[in-house]
Amino acid sequence: MLLPPCDVIIPAHNAAATIASAIQSVLDQTAPDLRLYIVDDGSDDETPAIAQAFAAKDSRVHVICQPNGGISSAMNAGIAAGSNPFVARLDADDLSDPDRHARQLAYLVEHPGVVAISGAHREIRADGTLTGSSYCPPFKVSADPACAPAIEPPLTQPFFMVRRDALVAAGGYRAFPVSEDSDLYWRLAELGDLVCLQSYLGSYRVHVGSISSASIVNGRLMAVCSQMAALSARRRAVGAPDIVFPDRPRWREAISLAGMIDHAADDLGLSFEEMRHLRVSCAAKLMELAGYRPYEVEFDDCTFIARTLAQDAQGLTPVNRADIAKMRSATAARLLRKGDVRSAFEIASIRTLPQTFLRIVTGRLYWSKHRI
Numbered sequence: 001m002l003l004p005p006c007d008v009i010i011p012a013h014n015a016a017a018t019i020a021s022a023i024q025s026v027l028d029q030t031a032p033d034l035r036l037y038i039v040d041d042g043s044d045d046e047t048p049a050i051a052q053a054f055a056a057k058d059s060r061v062h063v064i065c066q067p068n069g070g071i072s073s074a075m076n077a078g079i080a081a082g083s084n085p086f087v088a089r090l091d092a093d094d095l096s097d098p099d100r101h102a103r104q105l106a107y108l109v110e111h112p113g114v115v116a117i118s119g120a121h122r123e124i125r126a127d128g129t130l131t132g133s134s135y136c137p138p139f140k141v142s143a144d145p146a147c148a149p150a151i152e153p154p155l156t157q158p159f160f161m162v163r164r165d166a167l168v169a170a171g172g173y174r175a176f177p178v179s180e181d182s183d184l185y186w187r188l189a190e191l192g193d194l195v196c197l198q199s200y201l202g203s204y205r206v207h208v209g210s211i212s213s214a215s216i217v218n219g220r221l222m223a224v225c226s227q228m229a230a231l232s233a234r235r236r237a238v239g240a241p242d243i244v245f246p247d248r249p250r251w252r253e254a255i256s257l258a259g260m261i262d263h264a265a266d267d268l269g270l271s272f273e274e275m276r277h278l279r280v281s282c283a284a285k286l287m288e289l290a291g292y293r294p295y296e297v298e299f300d301d302c303t304f305i306a307r308t309l310a311q312d313a314q315g316l317t318p319v320n321r322a323d324i325a326k327m328r329s330a331t332a333a334r335l336l337r338k339g340d341v342r343s344a345f346e347i348a349s350i351r352t353l354p355q356t357f358l359r360i361v362t363g364r365l366y367w368s369k370h371r372i
Helices: 019-027 047-057 071-081 100-110 164-170 180-189 216-237 257-268 272-290 299-312 318-337 341-347 353-362
Strands: 006-012 034-041 061-066 086-089 114-124 130-135 161-163 193-205
Touching: 006 019, 006 071, 006 100, 019 034, 019 047, 034 047, 034 071, 047 061, 061 071, 071 180, 086 100, 086 164, 100 114, 100 161, 100 193, 114 180, 130 193, 161 164, 164 180, 180 193, 180 216, 216 257, 216 272, 257 272, 257 299, 272 299, 272 318, 299 318, 299 341, 318 341
Parallel strands: 006 034, 006 086, 034 061, 114 193
Antiparallel strands: 086 161, 114 130, 114 161
16 A cells, blocks of 8 residues: 655654654654654753754754744644644654554545544653553544543544644644643544554653653643533534633643632633533542542642532533542542541542442552443
């Protein structure tokens, strides 16, 4: 099969420790016609010099330097610079397998109704060694923005590939400080199918320096941004005016989850019902994130979660409420295991206490929608 050309974009900010291996993994691809755009997003380390060294040796490599504007800005700059009919992403600390792009391009050529694709990956540590863990999302992407937290399109962003025409029609990346990928996937899903290949496409680096894993504050920000993206999708689904997100949202400057949500409500003009759903969704999402990220909810988070679930969860389906109860007991069990008794009893409810203690005894301290 003759494979079409593809633009590959690597957004990079202070990625000197890992970007060379990421770049090399693109240059080693078996796909015959790739152009690589490295967007240096205001780095103050050796990132731009490393990228320029590759560009000097390989005509496929192009380097774009811009003031720090965040991942969305960097991705949009790379998209604008290219012109090929397919666009792929790779983060500056991850690695693509040599046949990743060839397999994705072949699938997209053979399935014209699919607008975007990702796939499974291995996890590696900061030093590049395997953790022994991997992730394989479902092949056929299904999502539900009305659930709390939203069931988001599960495409992993470092191994994302999309048709350029669909990407342009969706409007590219919006100004989200995090969860910009989820926001884009909701809009792409309105244009065609999204799928995830069930074989490994590369290696995903898990380390505390990543944007999504750096701190509980980033966890709160991700909870808010991801659930606002889903709320935006809910509006579009019923033909309501979409949410207009500011370039410099005030919620990214807040520290507490409650403060972020309050700023979001003021900035976006949400209705009372939208605010109620956003509070519940963010509370649930933060518990979900803390279950697999290297941070944990704090006492103030637990207070907010307990109060929100008591006040605003009545409109959820029985199944959704049951899932949140399981998530709540898993969070309380982890906190008790870690010795944070005050926070554990703040977040637990009378109903969830038996399940909490059972989890401690059995060691089942984490929640998953697919295995609980």
